[in-house]
Amino acid sequence: MSEQKTVTACLIIIGNEILSGRTRDANLQFLGENLNKLGIRMMEARVIADVEETIIACVNDARARFDYVFTTGGIGPTHDDITSACVAKAFGRKLIRHPDAEALLLSHYKPEDVTEARMKMADVAEDSILLENPVSRAPGFQVENVFVLPGVPRIMQAMFDLFKHRLVGGAEMLSKSIASYTPEGKMAARLTALQDSHPDLEIGSYPFSRDGKHGSTIVIRGTDAAEIDRAAETLRGIMRDFGNEPQEVDL
């Protein structure tokens, strides 16, 4: 059993447009996968409305419970972009115009395009670290364990790639996925026994149907590659016992 502490993360997705169904979130999947590669485990994601009290409460809850917190959305120039101010309030810090961010925006926009609304994107919680935005310049910021990022996936991802080396993870979560045309309900008892004999692994079962045939993909996750291999070998045997050939899959 690995003695290494699990490093955890929470994503707070801020935006009425996600809750109304107008926009489909793409940031959870990206962060879930990419944090995992760094040995950081996404434990929870919350999608919340553009409401000050909700954002403040959610940030304060999450930063106490998880090692890292990421927020996406609500850091643009318009009246509905209230995330930066709310994060500052959550920390009891002043919202200040960061001189480096201000200089960056002033050099990015033509003088006639500078508006007070755009300059608002230089406002961050006091004593925070700017997060570089290589796409559209307006930075995000980090305050303690909270990373404040934009909602546009392309921009968020480009920013993440620039600061991810500063995140400190634990053991990487490894996984192996094995599929067969054995429906999960048929081999469930064997899967339970497999899980019970590998308490340090997480064994998940996901049904699928393809060409009218039902099957399931079994995902084995853990930090110990050798133990995953042992469980996978047993699993292949279970699938063959049901007359189906196991196949290793990417997902």
Place this chain on the structure above:
Amino acid sequence: MSEQKTVTACLIIIGNEILSGRTRDANLQFLGENLNKLGIRMMEARVIADVEETIIACVNDARARFDYVFTTGGIGPTHDDITSACVAKAFGRKLIRHPDAEALLLSHYKPEDVTEARMKMADVAEDSILLENPVSRAPGFQVENVFVLPGVPRIMQAMFDLFKHRLVGGAEMLSKSIASYTPEGKMAARLTALQDSHPDLEIGSYPFSRDGKHGSTIVIRGTDAAEIDRAAETLRGIMRDFGNEPQEVDL
């Protein structure tokens, strides 16, 4: 101003596979849109892991704060499907094998395909209402204001269509979306003034770029169609003031 109470909902998405990035959730967008048509407002969504204490705490928090709670995921036949048992515990009720669900499953599976694991899908919280599953038979259930649904989008959606007439909504949230090639940062001050003069409406601004040109879509939401029309007319004028032709869009 509408005096009608806002009817609220929360979605709890249960599943390690969503948090790890393996599977991209599709249920939030479907429920957000379809509840909205019924006059029910999705206020929050939480994606949580397959962990008993987490599920129980989250269900109890949500059912106290929102009119309707929907859970998706974790009601299949395998060891990692713990949602039904957790919901029963959250309500302090026994988990019982529902006779109608049992009969349904026994008639659905060939005798040689009946397993105890599959019959577990007939276990629901005591005194709950079964939710019909027209696709794969295994039902969901409703206990008080909590609806327990499967994670597979196709099945969840088919079930939702069968019980949605029983949900009682408030005023439908109407919306109008108007796009132009005016970047949001240029007209932000005017948008703030527009929002201030229509406090009962929600005005959201969403940037886009197309063919290398930046623009923004402004979404006006509210329950009063006439007021939305008035705000939209003002908005068109603002966009024209910036030299861009407004265009009504579907999203």
